[in-house]
Amino acid sequence: MEIEELTPTIEEMKRVLEGKIDESTLIEELNTYLNVYKVSLEAAKRGILRKYGGDSGFVTAESINKKIDALEGNEQNVDLLARVVFIEDREIQTKNGPRNISSGILGDDTGTVPFTSWESGKFQLEKGVTYLFKNLYAKTWNEKVQINLGSRAEVERKDDVNLGMPERTYSYSSHEAKVSELREGMSSVTVTGKILSVGPKEITSRGEKKTIYTGILADETGKVEFSAWEDFGLSDEEVIQVKNAYVRAWRGIPQLNIGDRSEISRVDDDFDDSMGIGESSIKSIGELIEVGGGLDITVLGCVVDLRAGSGLIKRCPECNRSVFNDECASHGRIVPVQDLRMKAVIDDGSGALTAIINRDISEALSGITLEEAVDMARSSLDSDAVSHRMEERIIGRWVKARGNAISDEYGLMLICREASLDQLDVKAEAEKLLKELEVMM
């Protein structure tokens, strides 16, 4: 983007930031967000405001009318006049089974914002059409504003309104990124990687059945889930280059979308096994917090706490949800199934996350089997006896944990697929540090 196009933005941001940042820094920041990370102008503005301490939001019970760039991510009830720039239907898994939702991007003359319509069947939104959206709520996922159409939402079609919105607000030349560099909101991105798996998936898109192709793409920096909205004839083990893909995030995990503007070419890249393609990537927790999540991640850190809900728990035999007092919210009075679980806070010095650890791994890490736990709880008459024993065995221990990292309103979580106590060659690491010190002295 050229500087001239950005002048109104720069003026506006200078006003909001009230001298907390000088103009040259601001321009450089904008340049970094827009041209290095290729995020939208809106995302860039919000990112910069947050970094340098812009204003915080306010909430009123009455619905308020806003432009997209004024959204702060905490609105409970907001109206928007906006055009559907992009929309797709998707099926998500909820506790009550699969559910159809629609998501996409809304735009007005001030910017764009991702949205989700949770009552997919209620509104037949069309791409390219302008609507007045009423009673929406905004949330912040991974520091980015998202708009939600919930059960209270109302939508009015406004064919006669001209938003003064450019047909394509910004176009970027496609730029190359490694898998680990993919961030929510990037568009026109080029990625080269090996397809670890791919398969067709039936979805219902606006009342019509459609086949999309989903799978996992990997390079030497990590793995990413992709969805191809056309049949490109993709197959396992192929090395491909995807141009003009865009990145959306689901629960913080960046996902690569291969849409109708994307191109795919087969390349002769020498992705051999020595590069560690397909292996779990080791990340610092600080970096994961910044990105929001990731697929097949390994972290190393010290267990500094066990959260409530760790230890011996009861689950509904029907829906597997954890229950108290033999009563399930969906299934009423039940005979619960006993289970072991740990919610361990792992801290590596750069940040902390909650690792969700299932029965098998909890047994191995704590050395307490489910049967022993049941006996322990019965004989001690203390429902916390098991979690206390687990705390003694796991807090203050360094662990290596692997799984998918996701974000929600409680922060970053790692759904553990594997976890074990970590053995580090402390002496070798100390010698490495000593060498560095001696060089610097």
Next chain:
Amino acid sequence: MIRETAWRIFAGELNSSQLEMKGEEEKSPSYLITPLGAKVNRVLLAGVLMEKENIGSEEEPMWKARVQDPTGSFFINAGRYQPEASAALAQMEAPRFVAVVGKTKTFSPDDGRVFVSVRPERIVTVDEDARDRWVLEACQSTWVRMKALRSALAMDTPDENELVKKGMNPVLANGILEAIGYYGVSESSRYLRMLQDGLRMILPDQHIDLGLPGDDADLPDEIDIDPEKAGSDLDQEDLILSFLEILDTDGKGAPFADLQKEAEKEGIGAAQLEEVTNSLMDKGLVYEPVLGRLKKI
């Protein structure tokens, strides 16, 4: 709300901290800025539990404990709002290796000095390997901060945004700038010595000598003590002990501020006094009944 990271930080650095950033809004966290720019709310520490004492009552215990690392001692206070840590401390006998996760707290007498303690969320027994791993991580993070401070000081005017642009973690960049503003330029040999002490603990067979001023790595300090120097240290200890007796007017211990004044008259500076009182504490001759007071045992 993002959970505060547990900083790995040596006692020597933590206890030298004087600058606090209070949270402006309700429930917003407070931070302690260390001389090397760590912006600390929570710490993870490991070391030897040297002593513990219940200075509360049987019904309402208030545990004080001291955990030693290669550079000094962490002062731990756990009361009824730290139920897990209090219960764990009640079961423990010193000495043993422990790891502590907790929040930093400060106490400032009217004279403006700041005493740092740790209010534990968790305290657990660990093995020597875990202690060594913590010492390694504390060395690594101390070194990261020293380098960060160095690159900030290399600028004509240290600038937070510039540091972030160069790839520094924004939290650290903020802490570094606050630290430079308050403490000025910290003496790096002091922190290099902490690194040296930490690395010597992990690598006892290598005679690590970073060539710091006034340092002699070849002399094991427990055996070949310079008799003259040792003598003067012992004299100072006697002197401080006698001050403690005089200044303890109400039986609750001598206020540290008064002790410092008297010591200064005898030419014992603050750093020297800390060494002497630490040595006395190590020998079990004095203790801190409450923060900011010292009492003869």
